[in-house]
Amino acid sequence: MNPPELPDDAALFLDFDGCLVEIAARPDAIVVPAGLPDLLRDLFRRQGGALALVSGRSIADLRRYLPDFPGAMSGSHGAELSLNGGDTETAHGLDLDVAALHRDAATLSATEPAILIEQKPHGVVMHYRANPGLRHRAEEIAGELLSRYAGLVLQPAKMAIELRPDGVGKDKALIRLMSDPPFRGRRPVYIGDDLTDEVAMEAAQRLGGFAIKIGSGKTGARHRLGDPAALAAWLSDGVRS
Numbered sequence: 448m449n450p451p452e453l454p455d456d457a458a459l460f461l462d463f464d465g466c467l468v469e470i471a472a473r474p475d476a477i478v479v480p481a482g483l484p485d486l487l488r489d490l491f492r493r494q495g496g497a498l499a500l501v502s503g504r505s506i507a508d509l510r511r512y513l514p515d516f517p518g519a520m521s522g523s524h525g526a527e528l529s530l531n532g533g534d535t536e537t538a539h540g541l542d543l544d545v546a547a548l549h550r551d552a553a554t555l556s557a558t559e560p561a562i563l564i565e566q567k568p569h570g571v572v573m574h575y576r577a578n579p580g581l582r583h584r585a586e587e588i589a590g591e592l593l594s595r596y597a598g599l600v601l602q603p604a605k606m607a608i609e610l611r612p613d614g615v616g617k618d619k620a621l622i623r624l625m626s627d628p629p630f631r632g633r634r635p636v637y638i639g640d641d642l643t644d645e646v647a648m649e650a651a652q653r654l655g656g657f658a659i660k661i662g663s664g665k666t667g668a669r670h671r672l673g674d675p676a677a678l679a680a681w682l683s684d685g686v687r688s
């Protein structure tokens with residue numbers, strides 16, 4: 448079902464890859480649409496500052512692509528939080544030797560150069576988009592890492608498998624942000640495209656707001672838009688209304 452207009456009293460939560468930017472061959476090959484920074488600034492003003500990016504990427508990575516983003520950021524699937532340009536807080540208490548995790552991931556995948564290892568501050572991703580036939584091998588490596596490092600869980604993603612800290616999530620990031628101004632008292636609207644977004648979509652709907660799924664695939668969201676271009680058009684209409 449098509450989404451309604453962006454409500455004046457919405458608190459807006461936006462996923463990044465597959466929503467604001469098109470999926471690309473590699474994490475570093477994405478292209479930020481020319482109008483996106485201005486659109487986000489306009490939305491920030493329209494929603495009274497109640498605008499957040501909620502991404503699987505780290506906050507440092509998001510800032511490389513959107514250096515002037517004025518809103519809150521949740522990164523690494525809820526493991527990191529930054530309020531309106533402020534310092535990045537960690538949302539878990541796991542004592543993880545992340546450098547060792549990255550080293551082990553590289554060693555285990557050394558025989559499969561088509562598996563791209565993405566090092567993240569709270570985990571690691573095995574990307575197999577370059578050769579989807581390597582999905583099973585990537586999952587094996589992820590399983591081996593899981594057995595070596597306590598406190599991590601598997602996070603399946605688009606053509607990728609990730610290890611992230613247990614107990615964090617995009618739903619928890621949304622609920623945390625909704626508890627304080629400028630989000631508190633508003634209607635949460637969550638927009639995402641991937642499995643990691645589903646819990647946050649459910650949370651937004653449970654809290655009296657709504658969720659929009661971008662693209663195809665099974666979802667608990669009650670609304671859907673076809674692709675990032677359709678989302679940009681819907682957001683731009685919202686700014687103009």
Ligand SMILES: O=P(O)(O)OC[C@H]1O[C@H](O[C@H]2O[C@H](CO)[C@@H](O)[C@H](O)[C@H]2O)[C@H](O)[C@@H](O)[C@@H]1O
Pocket residue numbers: 462463464465469470471472473474475476477501502503504505565572574576604605606607641643
């Ligand atoms: O929560 P998101 O903002 O949607 O981030 C999810 C993951 O996005 C990135 O990986 C995905 O996008 C890449 C670029 O389009 C693509 O090459 C890859 O196959 C996708 O899985 C990012 O690299 C991950 O760290 C994020 O968790």
